[in-house]
Amino acid sequence: MNGIHDMGGMHGFGPVEREANEPVFHHEWEGRAFAMRVVTPVPIPGGARNNIETMEPLRYLRSSYYEKWLHARVKGLIDSGVLTAAELQAREALYRGRPDTPVPHCEDPERVQAVLANLRKHRSPRREVDAQPRFAIGDVVRVRNLHPHGHTRLPRYVRGKRGVVTRFYGFQDVQDAQPSGAAAEPQAVYAVRFAALELWGDAAEANSTVCIDMWESYLEPLEEQSQ
């Protein structure tokens, strides 16, 4: 979707502000929200990123990073029927009214070990398929001018632009939203390099390029070129 999250190239956000000796989490809630987002064993229908990208744009802009994560987790739990919004509101009201109410405490060392092992487990995104990539390293390609409604990994600033295929990353699952019930075959993924001039015209900075990963369906051939 052409959402507010698709920020590449935008003006107006000011300088990049940095913080000395930044903690991993600035508030205790951030760490706990992060953990619940990452290891609660309930899949998020449509995906966490889709839940964040479909936030009302002004709310997206005003929300901190872990606020967005918490939103994605909560919406996922509600959408999958694990809890209701009313249930969560009632529990918030309980803690707001009586802050000393203890949070239920439960320990399970075996589960801790399993969760930590799972966090470190390797899961390759590359899929074995009986297919050949359409493009080769050095091919000049053009990015298709696509504007899908759902989640996509194709940012606006490269659509319609010409680039060169520089790496091949095997076949990977498509992350873009599919029509309900449809399953997409894994696609070849490439790194494609774009000259700054192609992307930004007269505003381009000297001697700079942008590389971005492209699923094959994002691309069309322009001309073959050996390099």
Next chain:
Amino acid sequence: MNGAHHHAHAGSDADMALRTQALESLLVEKGLITTDVIDAVVRTYEQDIGPLNGAKVVARAWVDPAYKQRLMADGTAAVAELGFSGAQGADIVVLENTPSVHNVVVCTLCSCYPWPVLGLPPAWYKSYAYRSRLVREPRTVLREFGLDLPENIEVRVWDSNSDIRYMVLPERPAGTEHLREDELVPLVTRDAMIGTAIVRAGGVSSAPAES
């Protein structure tokens, strides 16, 4: 609180703390998560999985040419040799800085970052300013980080939009030839592995706000 973190919040931190507490309460009650699992995940990313991992990878690559070769050929397998793998690092690709190419990484669509080697991203990496600007004006952004690259060096920005996770292999600075691997590790900063800094022989980063 200062720096990039204090973007306006839709909810206050008190509201978010309350919502988080309510959610934890319900998830524990429903048996979906346990208190010690949450504690352990927080502790893991606060203490164990951070940029020291990536620094060890870089130092090894600097002293061991065979390791470097494996790292460039298959980043995921080579960092796993040192014990680093898992979430947000399923397919790690290492980008080597050279005298003619300087690589720097961003995620314009969200904030993708190679957790097993760098830990969780700093607030500035997730900021709207960094996400919007780096692809369009990388030299200007790098100058704000204290890195003024001459025009004969290509600045190559990598927008991390797929499941590939990129890490930069910085150049080993001159004057460190006598240092051992374990002495090199502390010189390698997080920002140098993102590409917003280079490694200095004295260990003093170009970036004033480096942590």
